[in-house]
Structure formats: structure tokens, C-alpha cells
Amino acid sequence: MQDKNNIPEFNRETLDLVNQIIKRYPQGRQKSALLPVLHIAQSENSGWLSPEMMDYVASLLDIQPIEVYEVASFYSMYNLKPVGNCVIEVCQTGPCWLNGAEQILSHFETRLGIKPGETTPDGKFTLKTVECLAACGNAPVIQVGTEYHENLTPSKVDKLLEQWKSENKKSHTNPYL
Amino acid sequence: MGKQILLKNIDVPGLADFQVYRKLGGYTAVEKALKTLSPDQITEEVKKSGLKGRGGAGFPTGMKWSFIDKQSEKAKYLVCNYDESEPGTFKDRHIGKLNPHQLIEGMILGSYALGANTAYIYIRGELFYVLKILEKAIQEAYKNGFLGENILGTGYSLDLYCHPGAGAYICGEETALLESLEGKRGNPRIKPPFPAIVGLYGSPTVVNNVETIAALPWIVKNGYEAYAAIGIGNSKGTKLISACGHINKPGIYEIELGLPVEEFIYSDEYCGGIRNGNKLKAVVAGGSSVPILPASLILKTAAGEPRLMSYESLAEGGFQTGTMLGSGGFIVMDHTTCIVKNLLTFARFYRHESCGQCSPCREGTSWMEKILTRIENGQGTMKDIDLLVDIAKHVEGNTICPLGDAAAWPVASAIRHFREEFEEHVKLQKCPF
Numbered sequence: 154m155q156d157k158n159n160i161p162e163f164n165r166e167t168l169d170l171v172n173q174i175i176k177r178y179p180q181g182r183q184k185s186a187l188l189p190v191l192h193i194a195q196s197e198n199s200g201w202l203s204p205e206m207m208d209y210v211a212s213l214l215d216i217q218p219i220e221v222y223e224v225a226s227f228y229s230m231y232n233l234k235p236v237g238n239c240v241i242e243v244c245q246t247g248p249c250w251l252n253g254a255e256q257i258l259s260h261f262e263t264r265l266g267i268k269p270g271e272t273t274p275d276g277k278f279t280l281k282t283v284e285c286l287a288a289c290g291n292a293p294v295i296q297v298g299t300e301y302h303e304n305l306t307p308s309k310v311d312k313l314l315e316q317w318k319s320e321n322k323k324s325h326t327n328p329y330l
Numbered sequence: 331m332g333k334q335i336l337l338k339n340i341d342v343p344g345l346a347d348f349q350v351y352r353k354l355g356g357y358t359a360v361e362k363a364l365k366t367l368s369p370d371q372i373t374e375e376v377k378k379s380g381l382k383g384r385g386g387a388g389f390p391t392g393m394k395w396s397f398i399d400k401q402s403e404k405a406k407y408l409v410c411n412y413d414e415s416e417p418g419t420f421k422d423r424h425i426g427k428l429n430p431h432q433l434i435e436g437m438i439l440g441s442y443a444l445g446a447n448t449a450y451i452y453i454r455g456e457l458f459y460v461l462k463i464l465e466k467a468i469q470e471a472y473k474n475g476f477l478g479e480n481i482l483g484t485g486y487s488l489d490l491y492c493h494p495g496a497g498a499y500i501c502g503e504e505t506a507l508l509e510s511l512e513g514k515r516g517n518p519r520i521k522p523p524f525p526a527i528v529g530l531y532g533s534p535t536v537v538n539n540v541e542t543i544a545a546l547p548w549i550v551k552n553g554y555e556a557y558a559a560i561g562i563g564n565s566k567g568t569k570l571i572s573a574c575g576h577i578n579k580p581g582i583y584e585i586e587l588g589l590p591v592e593e594f595i596y597s598d599e600y601c602g603g604i605r606n607g608n609k610l611k612a613v614v615a616g617g618s619s620v621p622i623l624p625a626s627l628i629l630k631t632a633a634g635e636p637r638l639m640s641y642e643s644l645a646e647g648g649f650q651t652g653t654m655l656g657s658g659g660f661i662v663m664d665h666t667t668c669i670v671k672n673l674l675t676f677a678r679f680y681r682h683e684s685c686g687q688c689s690p691c692r693e694g695t696s697w698m699e700k701i702l703t704r705i706e707n708g709q710g711t712m713k714d715i716d717l718l719v720d721i722a723k724h725v726e727g728n729t730i731c732p733l734g735d736a737a738a739w740p741v742a743s744a745i746r747h748f749r750e751e752f753e754e755h756v757k758l759q760k761c762p763f
Contacts, residue, residue: 177491179405179448182531187513188496192455220513227515228496229682230455246417247618247675248574248661284499284679285417285618286456289574289659290581299458328458328494 200325248289298324332586380566385539397526417618418659430467436543518731562588565640578602616656619736621743680737
């Protein structure tokens with residue numbers, strides 16, 4: 154049984170955006186809006202997709218919850234577990250590796266005191282490794298929310314971390330806004 | 331610098347703005363096409379231009395269009411493949427970010443030729459900031475009468491939308507992309523039927539890469555002869571090459587097909603040579619999926635001819651001594667590079683990106699990563715090297731989509747050309763680098 158208090162609901166503005174996206178697809182094909190709507194849902198739910206949120210998305214698109222779960226679990230940008238306020242995604246694939254991605258990753262590990270897949274105890278940062286971000290000419294590269302940070306060096310990492318700490322960086326903002 | 335078609339105006343400030351693009355002659359190809367050319371005439375132009383799909387497969391674009399079932403009463407769709415995810419490839423991001431109207435103009439031309447009234451740009455979810463630039467440009471195109479109902483009073487109507495992916499390399503495979511656009515997991519479909527007959531929502535659909543579509547305005551404006559006059563052999567026109575790795579000037583270069591590889595790597599106009607004056611060791615010339623070649627074979631063919639940046643020349647010698655132009659993702663490695671470790675990062679990539687539908691790919695990519703991990707960590711045996719070759723052979727050609735081949739080719743080619751380096755890892759029981 155679901156706890157009624159846990160049932161999420163978008164505000165008017167977000168619902169308008171969702172309806173506008175649904176209209177981009179032919180009538181009866183509203184399921185096509187699933188990927189964009191899940192991006193929005195994740196941003197509205199502290200950066201991850203809870204079962205309640207996925208059920209809510211299913212109701213918005215008039216599809217079965219299982220159709221949402223199977224999609225959310227397939228794509229790597231959707232988090233199915235809670236994450237920190239600021240998710241740092243470090244590219245590890247060939248071209249980034251050739252240009253020092255391992256050094257960048259280990260610098261993040263040292264500075265944050267966590268390993269990939271972990272969140273700092275204060276809930277501020279989650280560290281993740283990701284595969285090719287298609288910015289290989291400016292390797293090594295990381296992604297934070299919709300931002301790319303390129304040509305990274307350990308000292309650039311230090312500056313970014315300092316900035317994110319002072320501004321209480323949140324990576325899960327609505328990507329459409 | 332050779333002829334610039336795609337990047338000619340890329341440095342013009344504010345190019346993403348409709349007015350700036352328009353002042354440079356933007357949207358005149360749409361005016362010409364909609365007012366003076368029939369859809370079939372445009373398809374003919376594109377066919378004769380020799381333009382090939384720039385996403386990696388290199389299939390002739392005009393021919394792909396001609397397969398579309400025009401008699402079908404169903405809606406037709408043009409879908410732009412903007413799921414750029416092949417390691418080493420970062421050219422499409424450049425176009426959408428700096429010159430979105432060129433892509434939109436190409437989408438209008440392609441849609442008109444195919445008889446499509448709705449078109450989608452499927453863009454990888456990581457590139458949301460590019461999606462926003464595109465959506466702003468699309469709004470401008472609507473406002474100025476180049477999208478929407480009755481474009482330029484010609485009676486032709488087109489709606490164009492962006493659709494974000496969510497992190498899945500497999501969605502760059504066109505049928506997986508269509509599944510994803512329908513709101514499903516990105517599992518490739520069995521072909522035939524091909525999308526031209528049964529595509530998006532079961533309707534006739536063409537899926538084309540960003541760079542392919544962005545070349546259309548120039549071809550329509552200047553005619554097929556002008557385009558076909560550029561290039562060499564069956565490699566017509568220009569190609570964007572995204573160059574990365576151990577070179578002095580990583581970046582995106584538009585080359586006339588046929589440029590010597592040696593000039594591309596060493597000329598200051600392009601890559602500017604190897605970093606720190608180091609020695610060239612190997613190149614992956616067309617994105618991570620294509621066979622790796624050692625310096626000797628990338629600069630010259632086995633027959634001793636200079637290797638050229640063209641579909642034919644890079645493929646010269648087959649997979650024994652050649653490779654592929656692929657997506658134009660040009661990854662350069664100097665003599666300090668461990669081929670095994672680089673390959674391991676690719677193997678991890680393909681294991682991560684396999685959709686899991688076909689067992690040879692799902693299991694094979696995972697085994698290849700495991701075995702490469704133990705060789706790199708000094709725990710491999712000589713038998714492991716042959717086992718890798720054997721697994722690659724059994725993955726290749728045994729899957730619904732080309733991801734299996736894409737995972738197998740790098741492994742097979744790295745062992746073909748650098749076997750002694752794998753053996754050294756085994757003998758020393760550690761990575762020698």
C-alpha cells in the first residue's frame with residue numbers, strides 16, 4: 154500500500170511543460186514523452202527516480218508502471234537510488250584515459266574521501282564514472298548536471314570543488330528551464 | 331585548408347542567431363527547394379552528389395531516401411541521429427552548439443524530399459545544453475515562417491521537435507533509436523523490415539546523422555556536381571574529423587576526402603604532430619569501433635601507397651592491414667601508450683553499452699573485459715590471448731545489431747597488430763608501461 158503523503162505531484166508550471174512535450178508526439182503515442190518526462194521527474198525528486206515518482210509519471214502518460222520501470226532501469230542517466238546534491242560524472246573511456254582521466258578521478262576520490270558510486274556523508278557530493286561524453290578533443294572531461302567541464306587538471310578540480318562547496322551546488326535542476 | 335562546407339562560417343559571432351545565419355545566405359536552400367524543386371528532384375540531387383551517411387556506416391544517403399515507401403498512406407518521418415556517443419567522435423556537438431540553423435535547414439530539406447510533415451532530432455541526454463540551443467533556433471525558424479504550416483506559402487508544412495535520450499550508446503543504432511523515441515528501452519529491432527518501410531510508429535522513416543543532414547543546404551544550393559567535384563573516388567565531398575589523443579592540436583577539422591593521413595596528423599593546419607615530439611604508435615581512425623592500426627599501416631598501405639583519408643583508402647587491405655573511416659573519430663596514440671589498457675577501456679565501454687538482448691554480445695563483451703583486466707593486471711596467460719581472439723570471432727556477425735562487431739573489431743585488431751605487447755604483459759606479469 155502506498156503512503157498517500159508520499160505521492161508526488163508536479164506544480165502547474167511543470168505540468169504545463171509536460172503537456173507541451175506530450176503534444177510533440179502523435180495522438181495515442183504519449184509514451185514517447187517518457188524519456189524527457191523522466192528527466193524532469195528526476196530533477197523534481199532530488200536527482201533520483203523513486204518508485205512513487207515513477208508511478209506518478211506512469212499516471213501522467215497513461216501507461217503501466219512497469220513500462221516506466223523497464224525504461225528507467227535501462228538508461229544510465231536515471232538514478233534509481235538517492236544521490237547527493239551534486240553528482241560528479243567522470244568520463245573514463247579511451248580518449249579521456251589517454252589524457253589523464255585516472256588522475257582526475259583519483260583526485261576527486263582523495264578530495265571527497267569517497268569512491269565512485271558513493272556519496273559524501275554530508276550528502277553534498279556523489280561521484281560516478283561514466284562512459285564517453287563525446288567531448289574527447291577536450292579530454293579529460295566531466296559532467297555535472299547539464300554542464301560539461303573540459304580540459305581538466307587537478308588544480309581546476311580544486312577550484313571547481315571549492316566553488317561548488319561555497320554555492321551548495323545542485324546538479325539536478327530541470328534541464329528544460 | 332581544403333573546401334569548407336560545414337564549418338565555413340562556424341567562427342562568425344552569433345551564428346546560432348537566426349538573423350546572423352540568414353544574412354550569410356541561410357535558408358536560401360529551403361527557398362530554392364520548396365519553390366523550384368520537387369521532392370524527387372532533391373532526392374536525385376543528393377543521390378548524384380555521392381553524399382554518404384556520416385554517422386559511421388557510410389551508406390549512400392540518396393539511396394537510403396529512395397527506399398522510403400512513398401505510396402504508404404501512413405505519415406513519413408525524418409529523424410536526425412544526434413546520439414553522438416562513439417568514443418573519439420565529437421563533431422556533431424560542434425554543429426548544434428554553434429550552427430543549429432544549418433541542421434534545421436537540412437532537416438527541412440530532407441523532410442520535404444521524403445514527404446515528411448513531422449521530424450525529430452534525437453539528441454543524447456548528456457547534451458541537454460545543445461538541445462536547448464536547438465530548441466531556441468527551432469522557435470526562431472517557426473517565427474520566421476520556415477517551420478510550421480504552409481512554409482513560405484508553398485503549401486508544405488513541417489513540425490520539428492527535439493527529443494532527449496538518457497545515456498545509451500546503443501540508441502545510435504537506428505532501430506534502437508526509434509524504440510527509444512517511442513519511449514521504450516533501446517533494444518535494436520530485427521531487420522528487415524528496414525525503417526524506410528516500418529520505422530517510427532510503424533511508419534516509413536529515414537534516420538540520418540547530424541553531419542549528413544547539415545551538408546544538405548550546401549548541396550541543394552550549389553548543385554550535386556559541385557559537391558561531387560570534391561573528394562576522391564567514391565568518397566565525395568568533405569568530412570568532419572574529430573581528432574583527439576596525443577596530438578598537439580586536438581579538435582574538429584573539415585577535410586576534403588582524399589587528404590593524406592600523414593598530412594592530417596603532422597601538418598600545422600590539422601593535428602600539428604604528436605605531443606612533446608613523441609613518436610606515433612597507433613591510430614584508431616574512425617571511432618573506437620574500427621580496427622586499430624600501427625603507425626606504419628596508418629601512414630602507408632601494406633602495398634606502400636600513401637594512406638588517404640577516404641572510405642576506400644582507409645579500408646585498403648581489408649581488416650588484415652586496413653581499417654575504416656567510420657564516424658571520423660580519429661584517436662592518436664604516442665609511444666608511451668599501453669595498447670592493452672586502451673583496449674580495456676574500450677572493452678569496458680562496450681560491456682557497459684551492450685543492451686543485453688543478444689547473448690553473444692551480452693556475454694562476450696563481459697568476458698572480453700574480464701580477460702583484458704587480468705592481462706593488464708599481470709594475471710593473464712598466453713592462452714588468454716587466444717581466448718580473446720576466439721571470443722571476438724564468436725561475437726562478430728552473431729548479433730542483431732552492429733554493436734557486437736563494434737566490440738569485437740578493436741580486440742581482434744589490437745591482438746593482430748600488437749600481439750607482442752599482450753605477451754609482454756603475460757611474461758612480465760605486469761603492465762610494462
